[in-house]
Amino acid sequence: MTQNSPVIIAGGGIGGLTLALTLHQIGVPCLVLESAAEMRPMGVGINIQPNAIRELFDLGIEADALDQIGVPAREWALVGLNGKEVYAEPRGRLAGYNWPQYAAHRGAFHMLLYKTVLDRMGPGAVQLGSRIKSYEKSDTGVTVCVSRKDGVEDQLSARLLIGSDGIHSTVRAQMHPDQPPIHWGGALMWRGTVRMTPLRSGSSFVGLGTHEKRMVIYPISPPDEEGKALVNWIAEVTVDNAEGWQQEGWFRPVEVDRFIHHFEDFRYDWLDVPDMLRRADCVFENPMIDRDPVSTWVDGPVALMGDAAHAMYPTGSNGASQAIVDARVIGAQLLAHGVAPSALAAYDAQLCDPISALVLRNRGAGPFGMLNLIDERCGGVFEDIETVLPVAERQEFMANYKAAAGFAIDSLNAAPPTLPQGARLRDG
Numbered sequence: 001m002t003q004n005s006p007v008i009i010a011g012g013g014i015g016g017l018t019l020a021l022t023l024h025q026i027g028v029p030c031l032v033l034e035s036a037a038e039m040r041p042m043g044v045g046i047n048i049q050p051n052a053i054r055e056l057f058d059l060g061i062e063a064d065a066l067d068q069i070g071v072p073a074r075e076w077a078l079v080g081l082n083g084k085e086v087y088a089e090p091r092g093r094l095a096g097y098n099w100p101q102y103a104a105h106r107g108a109f110h111m112l113l114y115k116t117v118l119d120r121m122g123p124g125a126v127q128l129g130s131r132i133k134s135y136e137k138s139d140t141g142v143t144v145c146v147s148r149k150d151g152v153e154d155q156l157s158a159r160l161l162i163g164s165d166g167i168h169s170t171v172r173a174q175m176h177p178d179q180p181p182i183h184w185g186g187a188l189m190w191r192g193t194v195r196m197t198p199l200r201s202g203s204s205f206v207g208l209g210t211h212e213k214r215m216v217i218y219p220i221s222p223p224d225e226e227g228k229a230l231v232n233w234i235a236e237v238t239v240d241n242a243e244g245w246q247q248e249g250w251f252r253p254v255e256v257d258r259f260i261h262h263f264e265d266f267r268y269d270w271l272d273v274p275d276m277l278r279r280a281d282c283v284f285e286n287p288m289i290d291r292d293p294v295s296t297w298v299d300g301p302v303a304l305m306g307d308a309a310h311a312m313y314p315t316g317s318n319g320a321s322q323a324i325v326d327a328r329v330i331g332a333q334l335l336a337h338g339v340a341p342s343a344l345a346a347y348d349a350q351l352c353d354p355i356s357a358l359v360l361r362n363r364g365a366g367p368f369g370m371l372n373l374i375d376e377r378c379g380g381v382f383e384d385i386e387t388v389l390p391v392a393e394r395q396e397f398m399a400n401y402k403a404a405a406g407f408a409i410d411s412l413n414a415a416p417p418t419l420p421q422g423a424r425l426r427d428g
Contacts, residue, residue: 015306015323016164017113022331035131041107045232052321070104075204081380083268169308187288192280210375293356303344313362
């Protein structure tokens with residue numbers, strides 16, 4: 001058994017790598033254990049909200065780096081079944097935030113974080129092919145059992161263990177052995193990318209349809225010389241989930257013919273959805289899943305963060321953003337309390353209850369709940385949206401969601417930095 005560092009991070013995803021950079025920034029040595037044998041750019045599109053971009057900027061990951069893997073979002077818009085606008089608002093700095101919102105390729109963003117960790121902390125900061133099997137608390141911290149890719153098992157010790165190992169978290173399973181299985185509410189998603197002329201503003205996030213079937217479309221690259229960008233799309237339908245998820249695995253490539261029939265009538269003068277789907281570069285199928293909230297994310301010197309703590313439906317585009325915020329709040333509490341369980345308890349007290357409520361809010365369709373209201377009142381087809389859902393009601397709906405998700409404009413702009421600039425932990 002060896003003492004590796006004050007903090008062990010289980011999982012080298014977006015949250016775990018952001019935490020590693022945060023701990024390095026405040027002078028706390030850490031070690032990231034990642035189960036994958038190789039880091040590869042996985043996934044398709046992702047939105048990074050202004051509250052998370054603020055934290056990335058404070059980590060020194062600024063616009064010049066983010067522009068290489070994504071594009072600032074200019075607009076968020078909802079459109080009814082008949083192709084008419086329900087609601088639209090500017091996003092990022094155009095909306096008055098002090099920081100932009102970025103739409104990016106998830107894999108490229110993940111690799112940016114990984115490269116930044118290696119550049120700043122050295123090649124030994126992340127140990128690949130290392131899966132945490134269990135942990136054991138002690139008077140001095142925690143001992144972690146690690147299975148290596150060569151079959152060897154290690155016993156590592158640290159003052160704190162942070163479980164950032166995703167929705168299938170081993171750390172969470174030990175912390176909450178009686179937790180319910182992964183929750184699937186019946187929504188089935190297909191994701192892909194296509195090169196096309198981006199919609200509306202040129203950098204708009206467009207939600208189209210109802211709660212039963214809808215599309216989400218947004219660019220994740222700037223346009224090329226021909227005006228075409230790499231555009232991320234998500235097609236979603238709600239099906240009977242009485243028997244649970246019956247497929248093998250949770251994320252797999254499929255052919256577009258598997259689902260395109262659901263969207264044959266999504267044809268408008270500004271977008272032909274079936275044509276867009278048939279021109280896709282790639283198509284992946286996965287159920288929309290989350291986990292029921294738990295009462296605490298902490299077990300003494302062990303804490304959960306990111307999807308391990310609060311896996312949520314992607315309806316609000318804030319799962320990854322919240323993982324980034326988690327990392328920064330943990331860093332702030334370590335500054336306040338030292339590398340000790342009391343810091344994790346303070347992190348838990350600050351975030352567990354409100355973010356657990358956000359998980360449940362996203363089950364109710366998050367901001368897309370506005371489309372559900374339209375469907376209930378007029379079947380998604382209308383001539384004048386004001387007669388169905390007045391502008392004041394639409395604005396109140398969105399304001400309530402932003403407040404719950406932590407990116408209400410006035411409060412975010414007025415908030416002090418999560419970590420004071422230049423702050424270091426002396427006993428790290």
